[in-house]
Amino acid sequence: MAVPATASVRDANGYRPPAVTGLVDLLDAQVRERPYARALVVTGERVQLSYRGLSALADGVAARLGGTGLSRGDAIGLVSANTAEFVVALLGAARAGLVVAPLDPSLPTTQLSARVRALGARAVLLGRVPAGAPSPTSDGSTLPVPVWPLRVDVSRAGAAALTFAPGAGAAPRDGGAASELSTRDALVLFTAGTSERAKMVPLTHANVAASVQSLCATYELGPRDATVAVMPFFHGHGLFAALLASLAGGGCVLVPERGRFAAGSFWDDMRAVGATWFTAAPAIHEILLDRSEREYPAAQVPPLRFVRSGSAPLNPATQRALERTLGVPLLSAYGMTESSHQAASEPLPGRGKLKHGSVGRPTGVEVRVVGRGGGACPPGVEGELWVRGPTVARGYLGDRELTAHTFVDGWLRTGDLGALDEDGYLSLTGRINNLINRGGEKISPEHVEDVLAGCPGVSEAAVFALPDAVYGQRVGAAVVVREGESVGADEILRYCRDRLAAFEVPDRLDMVGSLPYTAKGALDRKAVQARFAAGS
Structure with a gap:
C-alpha cells in the first residue's frame, strides 16, 4: 500500500518523523496540536513566541505580499540576522508561494546586488541585520530591486505585532536564473564563494521535507527538545538543522539577542531555554572548549542529550575533550548545500556505534565512494564521495556546464574525498581541489x-x-x-x-x-x- 506524501511512518527505533511536505506546512501539526507551545525565544529579554503566534505572523506576511504584483514561483531575497524577522519572513514568503533566497547580511551591498541580479529576485525582504553590517535601504538606492523592511515586536506577555507594508511595485521579471524556478521550489541557497562565482542551488519543498525528516529521525527531535541558534540561517547548517528541523519536530529555538553566536552569553542562553542539544561548526566548538574552564556552568548545566558538529571536519581530540567536559556525545555530521545539508551523521547512543574520526553513516541518502576509473571503491579505499537521494538538488541555476559535471544520473559528485568502512561508516580525507x-x-x-x-x-x-x-x-x-x-x-x-x-x-x-x-x-x-x- 502506498504511503501518502504527507504521512510518516515509525522507523526501526519507534520514532515517527514529522509529516511535512515543505516550508508551507512546516508548522501546521504543531499549530493544531500544541498551539500555545513555545516555538521561538527572542530578544534580550528572552520572550517566548508560540507556534500559534508564529503562524499568525507568517500568515500576515503572506497576505501583504499578495498585493505586491509577485506571482507564485517568483524569487525573493531575504536579508536578516538570526532573528524572529528571518523566521517570519521565510515562512510567510513560502506561504505566499514565493521562492526564498536567504542572503548573508554581512556582505557588502555590491555583492548583495550581484547575487540579486544573478538570481533575478523581484524584491528583497529586510529584517534586522547585525550591528555594523551594511544595510540595504528601503528606497532601493543600494539594491537593484525594491527593499521591504519587516519588523516583529514581541511583548513580555508573548503578544506579537508585525510591521510590514511592502505596497505594490515588485521589480519586473528581467532575466536572471529565476526563470528556471517553479512553484515546486522553496529555496535558493548560495554556496560559499565570491558574489560573481557563488553557485545558486535550488531546493524544492520535497527536498526540504526530506531533509527535515531525516534530521529529526537521526536525532529523534521532538517537543521536549530546545536549542540555541548558533549557526547563521542563511546557510544550510543553521537553516535546516537548528531552525527547520526543530520547528517541524515541535521543539523550541532561542535566537540570540544580537542575531548571532556570542560566546559570552551562550551558556546563559542555553540555560534560559533548557537546551537539550546544539549544533555548531568546529571553530565554535574550539571556542567553547577554550573558554570552558572559566565559563562552562557545570553546576547549572542544561539538560543536554547530545551535541552536533558540522560544516567542516572536527578534530577527534577536540571531540573527546568536549565530550568529557559536557558529559554527552558530540556527533559529527557531513553534508553540503547541494544535499539540503546533512548526508551522514554519527548515530545517537543506542542507534549504532560511535566511531570518532568518522562522520557516521548515511542518513536518508545513498553514499558511494568512486575511484578514478568510475567504479565503486571497496571498503577502506579512498575515492570521491557521490550522494543520491531525495534531499539532493537537481543542479545549479544558470550553469548548465557545472550542473552536467556535478550531477550525474541522479548522483551528486561532492568533490570530497573519503572512504567507507565495513560497517558503512564514512571517513573524510579531504577535498579534491585542495x-x-x-x-x-x-x-x-x-x-x-x-x-x-x-x-x-x-x-x-x-x-x-x-x-x-x-x-x-x-x-x-x-x-x-x-x-x-x-x-x-x-x-x-x-x-x-x-x-x-x-x-x-x-x-x-x-x-x-x-x-x-x-x-x-x-x-x-x-x-x-x-x-x-x-x-x-
Missing part, C-alpha cells in the same frame, strides 16, 4: 591539519600550498596556540615528524594569532592562501 602536489606526492591539507591540531597546545591549524621551483608545491602551515600555552614551532614539527610521512611535514610553519573562517564556520582556504602563502 590537494597539494609536492613533486607528484598528493597531500591532503585536511589530514595534516588534523595531526597539527592534535599536538598538545595547538588550538587551530591551516595548511596551504607554497609555490616551489623544484617540487611545484611545498607544504605550508599556520597554527594558533591555545591561550596560556607556550608550545613552539620546533616542538610542533617534531610532533608532526612522528605522525606524518616525510613529504607531508610542513616545510614552513607560522605561528599566528587567528585564522580566517567563512560565515558558516569553515576554514576560508582562499583567505588562508592569500594571507599566509604570499611572499613565499
Whole structure:
C-alpha cells in the first residue's frame, strides 16, 4: 500500500518523523496540536513566541505580499540576522508561494546586488541585520530591486505585532536564473564563494521535507527538545538543522539577542531555554572548549542529550575533550548545500556505534565512494564521495556546464574525498581541489591539519600550498596556540615528524594569532592562501 506524501511512518527505533511536505506546512501539526507551545525565544529579554503566534505572523506576511504584483514561483531575497524577522519572513514568503533566497547580511551591498541580479529576485525582504553590517535601504538606492523592511515586536506577555507594508511595485521579471524556478521550489541557497562565482542551488519543498525528516529521525527531535541558534540561517547548517528541523519536530529555538553566536552569553542562553542539544561548526566548538574552564556552568548545566558538529571536519581530540567536559556525545555530521545539508551523521547512543574520526553513516541518502576509473571503491579505499537521494538538488541555476559535471544520473559528485568502512561508516580525507602536489606526492591539507591540531597546545591549524621551483608545491602551515600555552614551532614539527610521512611535514610553519573562517564556520582556504602563502 502506498504511503501518502504527507504521512510518516515509525522507523526501526519507534520514532515517527514529522509529516511535512515543505516550508508551507512546516508548522501546521504543531499549530493544531500544541498551539500555545513555545516555538521561538527572542530578544534580550528572552520572550517566548508560540507556534500559534508564529503562524499568525507568517500568515500576515503572506497576505501583504499578495498585493505586491509577485506571482507564485517568483524569487525573493531575504536579508536578516538570526532573528524572529528571518523566521517570519521565510515562512510567510513560502506561504505566499514565493521562492526564498536567504542572503548573508554581512556582505557588502555590491555583492548583495550581484547575487540579486544573478538570481533575478523581484524584491528583497529586510529584517534586522547585525550591528555594523551594511544595510540595504528601503528606497532601493543600494539594491537593484525594491527593499521591504519587516519588523516583529514581541511583548513580555508573548503578544506579537508585525510591521510590514511592502505596497505594490515588485521589480519586473528581467532575466536572471529565476526563470528556471517553479512553484515546486522553496529555496535558493548560495554556496560559499565570491558574489560573481557563488553557485545558486535550488531546493524544492520535497527536498526540504526530506531533509527535515531525516534530521529529526537521526536525532529523534521532538517537543521536549530546545536549542540555541548558533549557526547563521542563511546557510544550510543553521537553516535546516537548528531552525527547520526543530520547528517541524515541535521543539523550541532561542535566537540570540544580537542575531548571532556570542560566546559570552551562550551558556546563559542555553540555560534560559533548557537546551537539550546544539549544533555548531568546529571553530565554535574550539571556542567553547577554550573558554570552558572559566565559563562552562557545570553546576547549572542544561539538560543536554547530545551535541552536533558540522560544516567542516572536527578534530577527534577536540571531540573527546568536549565530550568529557559536557558529559554527552558530540556527533559529527557531513553534508553540503547541494544535499539540503546533512548526508551522514554519527548515530545517537543506542542507534549504532560511535566511531570518532568518522562522520557516521548515511542518513536518508545513498553514499558511494568512486575511484578514478568510475567504479565503486571497496571498503577502506579512498575515492570521491557521490550522494543520491531525495534531499539532493537537481543542479545549479544558470550553469548548465557545472550542473552536467556535478550531477550525474541522479548522483551528486561532492568533490570530497573519503572512504567507507565495513560497517558503512564514512571517513573524510579531504577535498579534491585542495590537494597539494609536492613533486607528484598528493597531500591532503585536511589530514595534516588534523595531526597539527592534535599536538598538545595547538588550538587551530591551516595548511596551504607554497609555490616551489623544484617540487611545484611545498607544504605550508599556520597554527594558533591555545591561550596560556607556550608550545613552539620546533616542538610542533617534531610532533608532526612522528605522525606524518616525510613529504607531508610542513616545510614552513607560522605561528599566528587567528585564522580566517567563512560565515558558516569553515576554514576560508582562499583567505588562508592569500594571507599566509604570499611572499613565499
